[in-house]
Amino acid sequence: HAVPPQPAPKQAACDLCRAARASIFCVADNARLCPRCDEDVHAVNELAARHVRSWLCDMCASGPATTCLPDYRMALCNVCDGHVAAMPQEMHRARLPNGGFVPSKPFVPQHARAAQPPAAAQQQQQP
DSSP states (O other), X not given: OOOOOOOOOOOOBOTTTSSSBOOEEXXXXXXXXXXXXXXXXXXXXXXXXXOOEEEBOTTTSSSBOOEEEGGGTEEXXXXXXXXXXXXSSOOOOEEOGGGGBOOOOOOOOHHHHHHSOOXXXXXXXXX
């Protein structure tokens, strides 16, 4: 018996730090980012915090994901989803929650971030 082809994930380095694995795609910057760089870049100002970001396609590692293969734990862009849909074997596909978009954190200005006590100090202050 021939083994049916399986989707092969592709990994890409973060476009900013070049060290970590990218998992987020920023549409406005057309950039693949690791979670740490995504947070650093989008915490700079209120405008950057509003950038639309999506999970990065696990198959091509070049575009925003919209669907997923839950059995393979892979997110897919529209192009790769089309390739998977055309494969001879049936694979369970599903839409990503929130349309594939990464939830944004509220913007906190730099001076306010510096003034916030560390989490440990906040917990000690609670009764």
